[in-house]
Amino acid sequence: MSVSNFDIAILDNRPFFESALVHGLAHGIIDSEKIAAIKTEAPKGMVQIAAAFGSKYLRPEIEAARKRIVNLASLYLLETSNGDLDIAAKIIRDNSFLSLSRGGSTLLKTLFAMPEIAMFGREEKGSVEDFLEFWSLKEKTTDYRSALAQRKINALEIEAGFWFGEELDLSASLLQEDEAEAVAVIRSAMLIRYIGLKDISILNQIEFAGLLDTLRVKAAKLKPGARQRAKLAAIHDEIPVEYQAIAERVLQEIITQDMPKIADASLSLDRLVYELKERYYIRDHEVEDTSDYDALVSKEWSRLTKGKTDIDSLLTLFLCITAGIPPKTSLPEKTAKSLLKKIRASGMQAELAIDWIKAAAPHEKQEGLLQDWSDFVEESQAYLMDDWDTTYSGALRFLSENCHIEKPRKA
Numbered sequence: 081m082s083v084s085n086f087d088i089a090i091l092d093n094r095p096f097f098e099s100a101l102v103h104g105l106a107h108g109i110i111d112s113e114k115i116a117a118i119k120t121e122a123p124k125g126m127v128q129i130a131a132a133f134g135s136k137y138l139r140p141e142i143e144a145a146r147k148r149i150v151n152l153a154s155l156y157l158l159e160t161s162n163g164d165l166d167i168a169a170k171i172i173r174d175n176s177f178l179s180l181s182r183g184g185s186t187l188l189k190t191l192f193a194m195p196e197i198a199m200f201g202r203e204e205k206g207s208v209e210d211f212l213e214f215w216s217l218k219e220k221t222t223d224y225r226s227a228l229a230q231r232k233i234n235a236l237e238i239e240a241g242f243w244f245g246e247e248l249d250l251s252a253s254l255l256q257e258d259e260a261e262a263v264a265v266i267r268s269a270m271l272i273r274y275i276g277l278k279d280i281s282i283l284n285q286i287e288f289a290g291l292l293d294t295l296r297v298k299a300a301k302l303k304p305g306a307r308q309r310a311k312l313a314a315i316h317d318e319i320p321v322e323y324q325a326i327a328e329r330v331l332q333e334i335i336t337q338d339m340p341k342i343a344d345a346s347l348s349l350d351r352l353v354y355e356l357k358e359r360y361y362i363r364d365h366e367v368e369d370t371s372d373y374d375a376l377v378s379k380e381w382s383r384l385t386k387g388k389t390d391i392d393s394l395l396t397l398f399l400c401i402t403a404g405i406p407p408k409t410s411l412p413e414k415t416a417k418s419l420l421k422k423i424r425a426s427g428m429q430a431e432l433a434i435d436w437i438k439a440a441a442p443h444e445k446q447e448g449l450l451q452d453w454s455d456f457v458e459e460s461q462a463y464l465m466d467d468w469d470t471t472y473s474g475a476l477r478f479l480s481e482n483c484h485i486e487k488p489r490k491a
Contacts, residue, residue, distance in 0.1 A: 096154035104169030114173055121177040125149050133213050148216040152184030158221050159187060188215050194231035198238055201259035237262040240323040244269035263330060264361040270331050286373045288362050289353045295342050350378045354443035380440040385409060395456050396483040398433035410484040420475050423464055430457045456482060
């Protein structure tokens with residue numbers, strides 16, 4: 081097993097600048113004049129750094145500045161020499177100490193400018209001064225290399241995201257405006273490529289649900305050999321070489337994580353959308369036409385609600401379910417009175433409505449519906465279960481204010 085100079089260098093607990101300096105002295109690369117020059121330059125640089133990050137008059141700030149200037153010089157030397165002590169010693173010999181620390185500072189500024197996350201739009205990442213203050217105290221150069229490697233990946237994913245976005249007819253300005261996640265855009269394009277669909281743009285949640293419904297049918301028909309051919313075509317069909325590794329990684333995630341869910345007929349379409357939507361690009365997270373979406377993803381919900389979305393209609397439906405009568409979104413007053421008699425005789429089985437909401441309601445609505453139902457049940461106890469209200473007038477008045485109760489027509 082080969083070990084690089086960089087790997088050897090990081091095993092030394094001393095700052096790399098110190099290791100290179102000692103090495104240079106021992107091998108005659110650095111002479112006493114250079115040491116004297118460093119001793120002259122270092123205090124000036126420490127005062128400048130202390131003033132930049134705090135106060136040049138406080139001893140703790142000066143001590144921190146000493147660490148910062150050595151860390152910055154070490155970072156520059158290690159990255160420039162790749163851990164080779166001979167090369168690092170010669171760099172110390174041929175350059176001023178302050179230029180070495182400035183070189184490290186430049187590396188950190190370049191790191192700061194790179195994307196911390198792979199998202200489009202303007203990234204909020206604080207000031208470069210705060211970044212330098214934090215990173216200049218880091219003694220482990222491996223932290224810098226890890227951050228640099230990740231930010232390079234982020235930058236490449238953003239570039240790839242713009243390219244794949246064009247396949248979905250998504251402009252760069254739109255992606256930036258939506259602050260979309262780059263991998264989500266790539267995953268959407270790769271899912272379409274994998275399944276072999278053409279000329280499809282994912283615009284909103286309704287269309288995404290429809291796409292998954294189509295994919296579910298197509299996925300069931302794909303045999304293993306066909307899947308392999310689809311995979312190869314998805315990777316190599318006109319994708320630039322520099323983006324193919326990212327495409328391969330994302331496609332493997334689709335195949336191993338998403339396709340089993342898409343092909344699982346026992347998983348409702350609503351549940352499937354709920355579990356996958358954050359992994360894919362959806363331009364409009366808010367459903368523009370909720371009744372159309374509900375009809376597509378939840379047949380039972382659509383059948384019973386008949387497109388009604390107002391809370392009065394839904395509470396009426398839930399109340400029917402708790403009482404064990406045919407669920408309706410509107411009740412004649414006579415039926416409502418019979419319902420009240422049944423509830424007073426048998427109790428209010430509120431959990432029946434809770435179970436139905438969890439089983440049939442679209443996932444995006446469940447939290448709000450459960451809260452609305454809980455509030456209704458709590459408030460209703462004083463009226464629906466009031467034994468003193470022998471004529472049910474108070475209970476009917478409460479239902480009329482909170483549900484859809486049809487008054488009898490006057491003759």
